[in-house]
Amino acid sequence: MPKSHITEAMTKSRIREAIEGYLFLLPNLVGFLIFLAIPLAISFYYSFTDYNLFTTPKFLGLANYTKALGVSFDPQAYQAALAQGKSWFAAIDAWIKPNDPTFWVALRNTVLYALGVLGFSIIPAFLLAWLLNSRLRGMTFYRALIYIPVVASVVGSALVWGWIYQQQSGALNTIISGTISWLNKLIFTPIGHPLVDPLIGWLVLPKYALFSLILMTSWATIGYDMVIFLAALQGIPGHLYEAATVDGASRWHILFRIIVPLMTPTIFFIFVINTISSLQIFSEPYIMTQGGPANSTLTIVYYLYQKGFQRFQMGYGSSLAWIVFALIFIITLIQFRLSGRWVYEE
């Protein structure tokens, strides 16, 4: 066969292969075009409109975004607050008038929620992974126990925790009451200072509700973080420990000088993935508190749901969705930037 025929045949088979490649990928490509790319573009368009689902969207420009993010200033209120002898902080608060105060409440709650879950899950998860990374028997069993909350439906878990947190006869307050009356009988009544049962309104008082949700979400997150930590710990080559042990390093020294530095990429990964999911929390407040009491557990996605699907402000709802997206994007970017400073790479 002349050379040109060979190359021609090769080109033909190349083209054939390329066509086959696209054919195998076709379901995925079509699916993502219809159910992701197009909705994404439409959502972006809606976010600049006034749209109630039934009439045609009316273009508003940036109005939705300025409604959510914009503030105006009221110098008179500032002066008045100072004249009334209020604190400087309260005066600033009176001075700034957000266009949509509820949005800022939801944003604040969402950020606190995300920070809270990070704070309550990463360190316990790391410690548990460290404990479970042992050759003793039964580690798979304990790992399973801790992981079960991760696989359980969030809606289901929220209902269970609703009865744990219930104020009058819930499990948690019953345990606390029992412990207090036992301590009183044993110590405090004899010395004349009995403790008072606080009967905390875990979900009904604004100052506790968000914290209660954070605690529950952390319970459902720790197992997940732990498994990732465990995988990373098992990837640390054994000779590193042996060398350190031979050098006479203590267990704590090994933990903080060898394990933690080697784990920083994993810690970073968990930071990012937990932030992304916590910023989108919806089901927990929807089931347990309906965003209350007094909007203390209203998250951004819940607020979006209220605006979009209960008040049919689809345009405004879409702009909230893009703000969540931007927030996630910015926070992830910042974490990536900061990671350069503390993440250890070989």
Added chain:
Amino acid sequence: MFAHGQRGELLPKILFYVVLTIVGLVFVYPFIFMVATSLKSSPEVFKNILSLFGERLRFDNYTTVLETVNMGRYMVNTIIVTLGVVAGQIVTSLLGGYAFARIRFPGRDLILTLYLGTVMIPFTVILIPMYKMMVVFGWIDKLQSLVIPWIFTASGTFLMRQFFKTFPKELEEAAYMDGASRFTVLWRIFVPLAGPAIATQFTISFLYAWNSFIWPLVAIQSKANYVVTQGLADIQGGYHASPPLVLAGTTLVIIPTVLVFLFAQKYFIEGVATIGIKK
């Protein structure tokens, strides 16, 4: 801790197990509480919420929830949706994973990168237009709205690609010599060997479909088409005063995922460890 098979002394070992057992109990206590409460009567719950047993085990709470509250119907709907999503995701990710791992075509790496980038996009962003799209398609309140849009998975496709990449080239060469098509090779040679990857993808898809809530909440309106998570939210509203019924329903929803997890633990853990996809 105890990492290198060192012969720890007995006391630290005992302490170690005690600590782990307490921690483990704290994590599963809500589920113990759930099952215990689901088998009591309402007055028994309010009398002592911490007791594990009432006067007798009231399994009739479950029949009430399945029949009167219609949880049975919601379970059937959820099983249909879950099977559809699981099967669909496995098929599309096998096809896509194979294409990315074994076939050369222009733009392959770029498409893969873009595809993986979509994992970053929060679902919330497309919630509203997806709802509108379902209205246009006439899929609102129909179970296909819970299946068809969700059978495409970038992370699953990536998982399969990574798995297929590890197969040696010789594996399929003989088959091609015999004139087998790519599809035959995928179906007859790759799929039978992809058991672990398929099992891992199964666990991810299963949890995703079974536990989903916000999308059914907006896409499904009539009770006959509810999935279990919606059913639970509904019982909570209607039978608020009856914790045994609410928690019997909750047990029915949670137990299948726990059982699948316990049987396929290895694959769950593998899924988390390899692609780190959350829920």
